[in-house]
Amino acid sequence: MSRTRLVAIVGLTLLAFASNSLLARAAIERHGTDPATFTLVRVASGAAMLAALVWARGHGARGGSWAGALALFAYAIAFSAAYVRIQAGMGALLLFGAVQVTMIGWGLAQGERPARWQWAGLAVALGGLVLLTRPGGGAPEPIGAAAMLVAGVAWGIYSLLGRAVRAPLAATADNFIRAVLPALAVLGLQRAVAGGLDASATGLLLAGISGAAASGLGYTLWYAVLPHLARVQAAVVQLAVPVVAAAGAVLLLDEPVTARLVLSGAAILGGVAFAVTR
Numbered sequence: 121m122s123r124t125r126l127v128a129i130v131g132l133t134l135l136a137f138a139s140n141s142l143l144a145r146a147a148i149e150r151h152g153t154d155p156a157t158f159t160l161v162r163v164a165s166g167a168a169m170l171a172a173l174v175w176a177r178g179h180g181a182r183g184g185s186w187a188g189a190l191a192l193f194a195y196a197i198a199f200s201a202a203y204v205r206i207q208a209g210m211g212a213l214l215l216f217g218a219v220q221v222t223m224i225g226w227g228l229a230q231g232e233r234p235a236r237w238q239w240a241g242l243a244v245a246l247g248g249l250v251l252l253t254r255p256g257g258g259a260p261e262p263i264g265a266a267a268m269l270v271a272g273v274a275w276g277i278y279s280l281l282g283r284a285v286r287a288p289l290a291a292t293a294d295n296f297i298r299a300v301l302p303a304l305a306v307l308g309l310q311r312a313v314a315g316g317l318d319a320s321a322t323g324l325l326l327a328g329i330s331g332a333a334a335s336g337l338g339y340t341l342w343y344a345v346l347p348h349l350a351r352v353q354a355a356v357v358q359l360a361v362p363v364v365a366a367a368g369a370v371l372l373l374d375e376p377v378t379a380r381l382v383l384s385g386a387a388i389l390g391g392v393a394f395a396v397t398r
Contacts, residue, residue, distance in 0.1 A: 126345060126348055129341050129344060129345050130345055130349075130357055132341055133338055133341040133342045133345065133357075134357065134360050134361060134364050135364065136333065136334045136335075136337060136338030136341065137334070137338050137342075137361045138212070138361050138362075138364035138365040138368055139329075139330070139333075139334040139338075139365075139368070140199075140330050140334045140335065140338075141203070141208040141209075141211055141212045141215075141365040141368075141369070142208050142365065142368050142369060142372060142373065143326045143327070143329060143330040143334060144158065144162075144199065144200060144203045144208075144326075144330060145203045145207065145208040145211070145369070145373060146326055146372075146373065147322070147323040147324075147326035147327050147330070148200060148203045148204055148323070149203060149204065150373075151320045151322045151323035151326065152318050152319070152320050152323060153318060153319045153320060153323030153324065153326075153327060154310070154317055154318045154319065155197065155200035155201045155203075155204060156197070156200075156303075156306050156307045156310045156317070157307060157317050157318070157319045157323075157324075157327070158200045158319075158323065158327045158330075159193075159196045159197045159199075159200045159303050159306070159307075160300070160303040160304060160306075160307050161324055161327035161328055161331060162196060162200075162327045162328075162330045162331035162335065163192075163193065163196055163296060163299045163300055163303045163331060164300050164303070164331065165327070165328045165330075165331030165332040165336070166296045166330075166331035166332060166335040166336045167293065167296035167297045167299070167300055167331075168331075168332065168336075169331070169332040169333075169335075169336030169337065170289070170292060170293035170296050170336045170339065170340070171293050171296075171297060173289070173293070173336070173340055174289055174290045174293045179287070179290050180290065181290055181293035181294040181297055182287075182290055182291070182294050183285055183286065183287050183290050183291035183294055184291045184292070184293075184294025184295035184297075184298060185281070185295070186298060187281055188278060188281045188282065188291070188295045188298075189294075189295045189296075189297075189298030189299045189301075189302070190299075190302065191274050191275075191277045191278040191281060192274075192278050192295050192296065192299045193299040193302045193303060194270070194271075194274035195271045195272075195274035195275040195278060196271075196299065196303070197303070197306060198267045198268065198270040198271035198274060199211075199215070199267075199268065199271040201264075201267045202214075202264045202265070202267035202268035202271060203264075204264065205260075205261040205263055205264025205267075206260045206261055206264035206265060206268060207260075207369060207373075207375045208365060208366075208368070208369035208373055208375060209362075209365060209366030209367075209369040209370065209375055209381060210252070210260045210265075210381060211260075211264075211268045212361065212362035212365035212366060212369075213252060213362045213366065213381070213384065213385050213388055213389075214249070214252065214253070214260070214265055214268040214269055214272065215268050215271055215272045215275070215362070216272070216358075216359075216361065216362040216388065216389075216392075217245060217248065217249045217252075217272065217388045217392075218249075218268070218269045218270075218271070218272020218273055218275075218276065219272045219273075219275050219276045219279070220245065220276075220392050221242075221245065221246065221249070221272075221276075222272065222273045222275075222276025222277065222280075223276045223279060223280060224242055224395070226276070226280055234395070237394060237395070238395045240391075240394065240395075241390075241391045241392060241393070241394035241395030242391065242395055243391070244387050244390060244391030244394065245387065245388050245390075245391030245392050245395070246391070247387055247391070248383075248384045248385070248386070248387025248388035248389075248390075248391060249384070249388060251380065251383060251384040251387060252265075252380065252381075252384035252385075252388070253265050253269075258378045258379070258380040258381070259380070278295075288343050289339065289340060289343045292339050292343075296335075296336075359389050359392060359393055362385070362388075362389065363385075363389065366381070366385065
């Protein structure tokens with residue numbers, strides 16, 4: 121793959137992943153789509169797109185697991201629920217921080233012994249998360265922040281489960297297909313308890329774009345460029361996702377730039393960058 125093409129695909133991947141936060145926030149907060157409906161449409165449209173792509177390549181959607189599908193669903197529903205209460209830029213930082221802490225924490229539990237600079241980077245990143253969520257002016261709504269942290273832990277677990285997968289795109293398609301079932305169950309439960317669902321045509325469209333394009337095509341592009349990136353390069357690319365999401369939230373959703381967001385974001389991203397690139 122040529123350098124120009126690689127850079128272009130990496131850029132599109134960043135935009136796709138960052139767009140998930142913007143699309144969710146817009147659909148749920150601005151267009152009145154409830155989290156359960158958004159999650160089902162996102163997961164189902166993502167499953168359809170990924171299945172079509174792997175079948176077009178002559179492969180089936182296989183290699184997933186129910187553990188992976190449930191972790192994927194837990195991430196998706198908590199992610200949607202969080203954006204009822206918190207802003208897109210704040211949510212992207214919380215999600216990224218929780219994912220990285222979960223994966224690094226798992227490595228520690230398995231006996232990995234980081235070097236001193238890695239400990240320092242992790243400490244700075246954790247300090248950034250504490251700063252971001254501590255009570256006070258500009259703090260995210262506690263329930264929304266907690267939901268996004270749960271989403272980050274679930275995505276970290278999903279990523280850990282996928283480390284041993286040989287065909288990640290086919291396994292991702294399989295997991296998305298499986299995740300439709302719990303998404304349907306939660307939607308049915310919400311309807312039985314609440315007696316109705318909220319969704320606008322625009323909200324449903326944004327959810328479909330989030331699933332088919334930002335998720336389905338995004339993962340396809342990511343798995344296409346991943347073999348061409350060194351481990352450190354891949355980590356740095358992921359660092360850019362919450363930055364792009366926060367910038368997009370300011371430009372497209374008119375979200376404010378606060379000192380808390382800037383300082384905590386710098387600590388989270390800088391700490392993780394130091395730990396993975398040193």
